[in-house]
Amino acid sequence: MTIYSLEELGWRPAFLQSLDLDRESVDDTARISAVHRDTYEALSPQGELRLRPMPADTPVEDRPTVGDWVLVDTALERPARVLDRQTLFARKAAGHDHSIQLIAANVDAGFIVSSCNDDFNLPRLERYLSLVRDAGAFPVIVLTKADLAEDAADFAARARKIAGDCPVETVNAREPAELEKLMAWVGKNQTLALLGSSGVGKTTILNALSGKSEAVSSIREDDAKGRHTTRGRSMHRLTSGGWAIDLPGMRELALAGTQEGLESTFGDLLELTRECRFSDCQHAREPGCAVRAAIDSGDLDEARLVRFRKLEREIERNEASIHEQRNKQRGFAKMVKQVQSQRWAHRKRT
Protein backbone atom coordinates (compact mmCIF):
# COMPACT_ATOMS: atom_id res chain seq x y z
CA MET A 1 0.00 0.00 0.00
CA THR A 2 1.46 3.35 -1.01
CA ILE A 3 1.00 6.16 1.45
CA TYR A 4 0.52 9.66 0.05
CA SER A 5 1.07 12.95 1.81
CA LEU A 6 -1.74 15.50 2.02
CA GLU A 7 -0.06 17.53 -0.70
CA GLU A 8 0.26 14.50 -2.97
CA LEU A 9 -3.40 13.75 -2.39
CA GLY A 10 -4.29 17.17 -3.78
CA TRP A 11 -4.85 19.02 -0.48
CA ARG A 12 -5.00 22.82 -0.78
CA PRO A 13 -4.66 25.35 2.05
CA ALA A 14 -8.18 26.57 1.17
CA PHE A 15 -9.63 23.38 2.67
CA LEU A 16 -8.38 24.50 6.09
CA GLN A 17 -11.02 27.21 6.02
CA SER A 18 -13.78 24.64 6.25
CA LEU A 19 -12.32 23.11 9.42
CA ASP A 20 -12.99 24.40 12.91
CA LEU A 21 -9.40 23.95 14.10
CA ASP A 22 -10.35 24.24 17.79
CA ARG A 23 -12.27 21.00 17.55
CA GLU A 24 -11.30 19.43 14.23
CA SER A 25 -7.96 18.25 12.94
CA VAL A 26 -6.46 17.94 9.48
CA ASP A 27 -5.36 14.47 10.67
CA ASP A 28 -9.00 13.37 10.50
CA THR A 29 -9.46 14.34 6.87
CA ALA A 30 -9.37 11.95 3.91
CA ARG A 31 -10.04 12.11 0.19
CA ILE A 32 -12.79 9.92 -1.26
CA SER A 33 -11.22 7.69 -3.92
CA ALA A 34 -14.17 5.46 -4.81
CA VAL A 35 -17.91 5.49 -4.25
CA HIS A 36 -19.78 2.20 -3.97
CA ARG A 37 -23.41 1.51 -3.21
CA ASP A 38 -22.83 1.10 0.52
CA THR A 39 -19.24 2.09 1.19
CA TYR A 40 -16.72 4.77 0.37
CA GLU A 41 -13.03 4.18 -0.16
CA ALA A 42 -10.81 7.03 0.98
CA LEU A 43 -7.12 7.89 1.06
CA SER A 44 -5.31 9.80 3.78
CA PRO A 45 -1.69 10.18 4.93
CA GLN A 46 -2.55 7.43 7.44
CA GLY A 47 -3.42 5.02 4.64
CA GLU A 48 -6.53 3.61 2.96
CA LEU A 49 -9.89 3.77 4.70
CA ARG A 50 -13.22 2.15 4.09
CA LEU A 51 -16.07 4.33 5.29
CA ARG A 52 -19.73 3.68 5.94
CA PRO A 53 -22.42 5.75 4.21
CA MET A 54 -23.74 8.95 5.76
CA PRO A 55 -27.22 8.96 7.35
CA ALA A 56 -30.01 8.39 4.83
CA ASP A 57 -31.51 11.84 5.40
CA THR A 58 -28.30 13.61 4.29
CA PRO A 59 -29.17 15.81 1.28
CA VAL A 60 -27.57 14.60 -1.96
CA GLU A 61 -25.26 17.61 -2.20
CA ASP A 62 -23.94 17.06 1.32
CA ARG A 63 -22.94 13.48 0.59
CA PRO A 64 -19.42 12.77 -0.63
CA THR A 65 -18.64 12.10 -4.24
CA VAL A 66 -15.36 10.89 -5.70
CA GLY A 67 -12.61 13.49 -5.24
CA ASP A 68 -14.22 15.03 -2.16
CA TRP A 69 -12.29 15.80 0.99
CA VAL A 70 -14.18 14.69 4.09
CA LEU A 71 -13.80 15.05 7.81
CA VAL A 72 -13.94 11.49 9.16
CA ASP A 73 -15.96 10.57 12.22
CA THR A 74 -13.43 8.02 13.44
CA ALA A 75 -15.77 6.50 16.02
CA LEU A 76 -18.56 5.86 13.53
CA GLU A 77 -16.13 5.18 10.66
CA ARG A 78 -18.03 7.40 8.30
CA PRO A 79 -17.70 10.86 6.80
CA ALA A 80 -18.91 13.45 9.31
CA ARG A 81 -19.14 16.02 6.56
CA VAL A 82 -17.75 17.12 3.23
CA LEU A 83 -15.22 19.98 3.20
CA ASP A 84 -16.11 22.93 0.95
CA ARG A 85 -15.45 21.93 -2.64
CA GLN A 86 -13.07 23.81 -4.90
CA THR A 87 -14.93 22.54 -7.97
CA LEU A 88 -17.93 20.28 -8.47
CA PHE A 89 -19.14 18.37 -11.53
CA ALA A 90 -22.87 17.75 -11.29
CA ARG A 91 -25.80 17.10 -13.57
CA LYS A 92 -29.53 16.87 -13.25
CA ALA A 93 -30.50 13.30 -12.39
CA ALA A 94 -32.04 11.40 -15.30
CA GLY A 95 -35.81 11.07 -15.66
CA HIS A 96 -38.44 13.09 -13.86
CA ASP A 97 -36.55 13.21 -10.60
CA HIS A 98 -35.72 16.89 -10.22
CA SER A 99 -32.65 16.28 -8.16
CA ILE A 100 -29.01 16.87 -8.76
CA GLN A 101 -26.49 14.08 -9.24
CA LEU A 102 -22.92 14.66 -8.18
CA ILE A 103 -20.28 13.38 -10.60
CA ALA A 104 -16.90 14.34 -9.12
CA ALA A 105 -15.41 17.03 -6.90
CA ASN A 106 -12.17 19.00 -6.58
CA VAL A 107 -11.25 18.37 -10.20
CA ASP A 108 -8.75 20.71 -11.86
CA ALA A 109 -9.02 19.54 -15.47
CA GLY A 110 -11.97 17.92 -17.23
CA PHE A 111 -10.95 15.76 -20.19
CA ILE A 112 -13.96 15.70 -22.51
CA VAL A 113 -13.39 12.48 -24.42
CA SER A 114 -15.07 11.71 -27.73
CA SER A 115 -14.01 9.61 -30.71
CA CYS A 116 -13.36 10.44 -34.36
CA ASN A 117 -16.44 8.49 -35.41
CA ASP A 118 -20.23 8.55 -34.89
CA ASP A 119 -19.79 9.49 -31.24
CA PHE A 120 -18.55 12.93 -32.30
CA ASN A 121 -21.37 15.37 -31.74
CA LEU A 122 -21.06 19.14 -31.39
CA PRO A 123 -24.15 19.68 -29.20
CA ARG A 124 -22.82 17.08 -26.75
CA LEU A 125 -19.37 18.67 -26.69
CA GLU A 126 -21.01 22.02 -25.92
CA ARG A 127 -22.88 20.42 -23.01
CA TYR A 128 -19.67 18.98 -21.56
CA LEU A 129 -17.84 22.26 -22.06
CA SER A 130 -20.59 24.06 -20.14
CA LEU A 131 -20.45 21.50 -17.34
CA VAL A 132 -16.65 21.71 -16.95
CA ARG A 133 -16.53 25.50 -17.21
CA ASP A 134 -19.43 25.89 -14.84
CA ALA A 135 -17.57 23.77 -12.30
CA GLY A 136 -14.58 26.09 -12.58
CA ALA A 137 -12.28 23.40 -14.00
CA PHE A 138 -10.10 23.57 -17.11
CA PRO A 139 -11.59 21.74 -20.12
CA VAL A 140 -9.58 19.77 -22.68
CA ILE A 141 -11.27 18.05 -25.63
CA VAL A 142 -9.62 14.70 -26.36
CA LEU A 143 -10.60 13.03 -29.63
CA THR A 144 -9.65 9.34 -29.59
CA LYS A 145 -9.53 6.68 -32.30
CA ALA A 146 -7.63 9.02 -34.63
CA ASP A 147 -5.90 5.85 -35.89
CA LEU A 148 -9.22 4.48 -37.18
CA ALA A 149 -10.35 7.66 -38.95
CA GLU A 150 -9.07 8.93 -42.26
CA ASP A 151 -10.11 12.47 -41.47
CA ALA A 152 -9.12 12.94 -37.81
CA ALA A 153 -7.91 16.46 -38.61
CA ASP A 154 -11.43 17.39 -39.82
CA PHE A 155 -12.93 16.23 -36.53
CA ALA A 156 -10.41 18.35 -34.67
CA ALA A 157 -11.14 21.38 -36.86
CA ARG A 158 -14.89 21.06 -36.22
CA ALA A 159 -14.30 20.78 -32.48
CA ARG A 160 -11.98 23.80 -32.49
CA LYS A 161 -14.71 25.93 -34.05
CA ILE A 162 -16.81 25.59 -30.91
CA ALA A 163 -14.03 25.11 -28.34
CA GLY A 164 -13.04 28.73 -27.75
CA ASP A 165 -9.85 28.69 -25.67
CA CYS A 166 -10.23 24.99 -24.80
CA PRO A 167 -7.42 22.87 -26.29
CA VAL A 168 -8.38 20.07 -28.70
CA GLU A 169 -6.10 17.00 -28.93
CA THR A 170 -6.46 14.01 -31.24
CA VAL A 171 -4.93 10.72 -30.11
CA ASN A 172 -4.74 7.01 -30.54
CA ALA A 173 -5.46 6.12 -26.93
CA ARG A 174 -3.95 2.68 -27.41
CA GLU A 175 -0.58 4.27 -28.01
CA PRO A 176 0.63 5.45 -24.56
CA ALA A 177 3.39 7.63 -26.06
CA GLU A 178 0.70 9.70 -27.83
CA LEU A 179 -1.01 10.44 -24.54
CA GLU A 180 1.94 12.14 -22.91
CA LYS A 181 0.98 15.44 -24.55
CA LEU A 182 -2.24 15.39 -22.51
CA MET A 183 -0.28 15.75 -19.30
CA ALA A 184 0.76 19.25 -20.33
CA TRP A 185 -2.74 20.30 -19.22
CA VAL A 186 -2.52 18.82 -15.72
CA GLY A 187 -0.22 20.29 -13.07
CA LYS A 188 1.62 18.55 -10.24
CA ASN A 189 -0.70 16.85 -7.75
CA GLN A 190 -3.71 18.08 -9.69
CA THR A 191 -6.76 15.96 -10.47
CA LEU A 192 -8.28 15.29 -13.85
CA ALA A 193 -11.62 13.68 -14.60
CA LEU A 194 -12.46 11.71 -17.75
CA LEU A 195 -15.91 12.50 -19.11
CA GLY A 196 -17.68 11.17 -22.19
CA SER A 197 -19.91 8.48 -23.65
CA SER A 198 -19.36 4.78 -23.13
CA GLY A 199 -16.66 3.20 -25.30
CA VAL A 200 -14.78 6.36 -26.27
CA GLY A 201 -11.59 5.29 -24.48
CA LYS A 202 -11.67 6.94 -21.04
CA THR A 203 -10.38 3.87 -19.19
CA THR A 204 -7.83 3.20 -21.94
CA ILE A 205 -6.41 6.71 -21.40
CA LEU A 206 -6.47 6.29 -17.63
CA ASN A 207 -4.69 2.93 -17.78
CA ALA A 208 -1.94 4.36 -19.95
CA LEU A 209 -1.46 7.49 -17.82
CA SER A 210 -1.44 5.50 -14.59
CA GLY A 211 0.92 2.85 -15.93
CA LYS A 212 -1.60 0.05 -15.63
CA SER A 213 -1.55 -2.72 -18.16
CA GLU A 214 -4.74 -4.03 -19.77
CA ALA A 215 -4.51 -6.89 -17.27
CA VAL A 216 -6.01 -4.57 -14.66
CA SER A 217 -9.45 -5.43 -15.88
CA SER A 218 -10.78 -6.70 -12.55
CA ILE A 219 -12.24 -3.26 -11.88
CA ARG A 220 -14.02 -3.35 -15.24
CA GLU A 221 -16.93 -5.56 -16.10
CA ASP A 222 -18.14 -6.88 -19.43
CA ASP A 223 -21.38 -5.37 -20.63
CA ALA A 224 -23.93 -7.30 -22.73
CA LYS A 225 -21.80 -6.69 -25.82
CA GLY A 226 -18.72 -8.21 -24.19
CA ARG A 227 -17.04 -4.84 -23.74
CA HIS A 228 -15.26 -3.73 -20.60
CA THR A 229 -17.41 -0.96 -19.31
CA THR A 230 -16.72 1.12 -16.23
CA ARG A 231 -19.46 0.89 -13.60
CA GLY A 232 -18.17 2.79 -10.59
CA ARG A 233 -16.43 6.09 -10.05
CA SER A 234 -12.84 5.90 -8.86
CA MET A 235 -9.67 7.94 -8.54
CA HIS A 236 -6.27 6.62 -9.65
CA ARG A 237 -2.68 7.80 -9.21
CA LEU A 238 -0.98 9.01 -12.39
CA THR A 239 2.64 8.05 -13.07
CA SER A 240 3.42 11.76 -13.45
CA GLY A 241 1.92 12.51 -10.00
CA GLY A 242 -1.62 13.74 -9.58
CA TRP A 243 -4.85 11.85 -10.00
CA ALA A 244 -7.36 10.82 -12.65
CA ILE A 245 -11.00 10.11 -11.95
CA ASP A 246 -12.53 7.48 -14.23
CA LEU A 247 -16.26 7.78 -14.73
CA PRO A 248 -18.83 5.50 -16.36
CA GLY A 249 -20.04 6.58 -19.80
CA MET A 250 -22.90 9.05 -19.60
CA ARG A 251 -25.85 8.52 -21.87
CA GLU A 252 -27.61 11.70 -20.88
CA LEU A 253 -26.15 14.95 -19.70
CA ALA A 254 -28.88 17.24 -18.48
CA LEU A 255 -27.25 20.42 -17.28
CA ALA A 256 -27.80 21.33 -13.66
CA GLY A 257 -25.47 24.26 -13.58
CA THR A 258 -25.91 27.96 -13.79
CA GLN A 259 -25.81 30.19 -16.85
CA GLU A 260 -22.14 30.90 -16.20
CA GLY A 261 -20.73 27.77 -17.87
CA LEU A 262 -23.05 28.29 -20.79
CA GLU A 263 -22.02 31.90 -21.19
CA SER A 264 -18.33 31.07 -21.40
CA THR A 265 -19.01 28.20 -23.80
CA PHE A 266 -20.95 30.50 -26.12
CA GLY A 267 -18.79 33.57 -25.47
CA ASP A 268 -18.35 34.26 -29.20
CA LEU A 269 -22.10 34.40 -29.70
CA LEU A 270 -22.72 36.58 -26.65
CA GLU A 271 -20.08 39.00 -27.82
CA LEU A 272 -21.99 39.36 -31.09
CA THR A 273 -25.28 39.99 -29.26
CA ARG A 274 -23.64 42.95 -27.53
CA GLU A 275 -23.04 44.49 -30.94
CA CYS A 276 -26.73 44.34 -31.91
CA ARG A 277 -28.39 47.73 -32.26
CA PHE A 278 -31.20 46.85 -29.83
CA SER A 279 -30.27 45.52 -26.40
CA ASP A 280 -33.34 43.24 -26.41
CA CYS A 281 -32.66 41.99 -29.95
CA GLN A 282 -34.21 38.56 -30.58
CA HIS A 283 -31.95 37.97 -33.61
CA ALA A 284 -34.99 37.40 -35.79
CA ARG A 285 -35.24 40.15 -38.38
CA GLU A 286 -34.42 43.28 -36.42
CA PRO A 287 -32.29 45.90 -38.17
CA GLY A 288 -28.70 46.16 -37.00
CA CYS A 289 -28.62 42.58 -35.70
CA ALA A 290 -24.97 41.48 -35.48
CA VAL A 291 -25.92 37.82 -34.96
CA ARG A 292 -27.96 37.69 -38.21
CA ALA A 293 -25.15 39.47 -40.03
CA ALA A 294 -22.65 36.83 -38.82
CA ILE A 295 -25.00 34.02 -39.90
CA ASP A 296 -25.50 35.64 -43.32
CA SER A 297 -21.75 36.06 -43.83
CA GLY A 298 -21.10 32.45 -42.81
CA ASP A 299 -19.10 33.42 -39.69
CA LEU A 300 -21.69 31.87 -37.37
CA ASP A 301 -23.50 28.59 -37.82
CA GLU A 302 -27.22 29.20 -37.22
CA ALA A 303 -27.44 25.77 -35.58
CA ARG A 304 -25.17 27.06 -32.82
CA LEU A 305 -27.64 29.84 -32.02
CA VAL A 306 -30.45 27.28 -31.88
CA ARG A 307 -28.40 25.04 -29.56
CA PHE A 308 -27.55 27.97 -27.29
CA ARG A 309 -31.21 28.87 -26.90
CA LYS A 310 -32.14 25.25 -26.19
CA LEU A 311 -29.50 24.89 -23.48
CA GLU A 312 -30.40 28.25 -21.99
CA ARG A 313 -34.03 27.17 -21.61
CA GLU A 314 -33.00 23.80 -20.24
CA ILE A 315 -30.76 25.33 -17.58
CA GLU A 316 -33.47 27.79 -16.54
CA ARG A 317 -35.99 24.97 -16.18
CA ASN A 318 -33.60 22.64 -14.35
CA GLU A 319 -32.30 25.36 -12.06
CA ALA A 320 -35.83 26.13 -10.90
CA SER A 321 -36.84 22.50 -10.34
CA ILE A 322 -33.58 21.54 -8.61
CA HIS A 323 -33.91 24.56 -6.34
CA GLU A 324 -37.44 23.52 -5.39
CA GLN A 325 -36.36 19.91 -4.76
CA ARG A 326 -33.40 21.07 -2.66
CA ASN A 327 -35.62 23.17 -0.43
CA LYS A 328 -37.93 20.22 0.06
CA GLN A 329 -35.01 17.94 0.92
CA ARG A 330 -33.48 20.41 3.33
CA GLY A 331 -36.85 20.91 4.96
CA PHE A 332 -37.16 17.15 5.39
CA ALA A 333 -33.64 16.76 6.80
CA LYS A 334 -34.31 19.59 9.26
CA MET A 335 -37.55 17.96 10.37
CA VAL A 336 -35.80 14.59 10.94
CA LYS A 337 -33.11 16.31 13.02
CA GLN A 338 -35.73 18.12 15.10
CA VAL A 339 -37.63 14.89 15.78
CA GLN A 340 -34.38 13.14 16.69
CA SER A 341 -33.32 15.84 19.12
CA GLN A 342 -36.80 15.94 20.70
CA ARG A 343 -36.60 12.15 21.16
CA TRP A 344 -33.14 12.51 22.64
CA ALA A 345 -34.28 15.21 25.08
CA HIS A 346 -37.29 13.09 26.03
CA ARG A 347 -35.06 10.03 26.63
CA LYS A 348 -32.73 12.10 28.82
CA ARG A 349 -35.66 13.32 30.90
CA THR A 350 -37.14 9.84 31.47
Ligand SMILES: Nc1nc2c(ncn2[C@@H]2O[C@H](COP(=O)(O)OP(=O)(O)OP(=O)(O)O)[C@@H](O)[C@H]2O)c(=O)[nH]1
Ligand atom coordinates in the same frame (compact mmCIF):
# COMPACT_ATOMS: atom_id res chain seq x y z
N1 LIG B 1 -8.06 1.79 -32.16
C1 LIG B 1 -8.37 2.46 -31.05
N2 LIG B 1 -9.11 1.88 -30.12
C2 LIG B 1 -9.42 2.57 -29.00
C3 LIG B 1 -8.99 3.90 -28.81
N3 LIG B 1 -9.46 4.33 -27.62
C4 LIG B 1 -10.15 3.31 -27.08
N4 LIG B 1 -10.14 2.24 -27.91
C5 LIG B 1 -10.83 0.95 -27.69
O1 LIG B 1 -12.20 1.22 -27.46
C6 LIG B 1 -12.75 0.30 -26.52
C7 LIG B 1 -13.45 1.04 -25.38
O2 LIG B 1 -12.49 1.69 -24.60
P1 LIG B 1 -12.69 2.02 -23.04
O3 LIG B 1 -11.44 2.68 -22.60
O4 LIG B 1 -13.13 0.83 -22.29
O5 LIG B 1 -13.89 3.05 -23.12
P2 LIG B 1 -14.59 3.86 -21.92
O6 LIG B 1 -14.76 5.25 -22.40
O7 LIG B 1 -13.84 3.65 -20.66
O8 LIG B 1 -16.02 3.16 -21.86
P3 LIG B 1 -17.03 3.06 -20.58
O9 LIG B 1 -16.24 2.55 -19.42
O10 LIG B 1 -18.09 2.11 -21.03
O11 LIG B 1 -17.56 4.42 -20.35
C8 LIG B 1 -11.59 -0.57 -26.06
O12 LIG B 1 -11.62 -1.78 -26.78
C9 LIG B 1 -10.36 0.26 -26.42
O13 LIG B 1 -9.21 -0.55 -26.66
C10 LIG B 1 -8.19 4.51 -29.84
O14 LIG B 1 -7.78 5.67 -29.77
N5 LIG B 1 -7.94 3.75 -30.94
Ligand SMILES: [Mg+2]
Ligand atom coordinates in the same frame (compact mmCIF):
# COMPACT_ATOMS: atom_id res chain seq x y z
MG1 LIG C 1 -14.39 2.99 -18.86
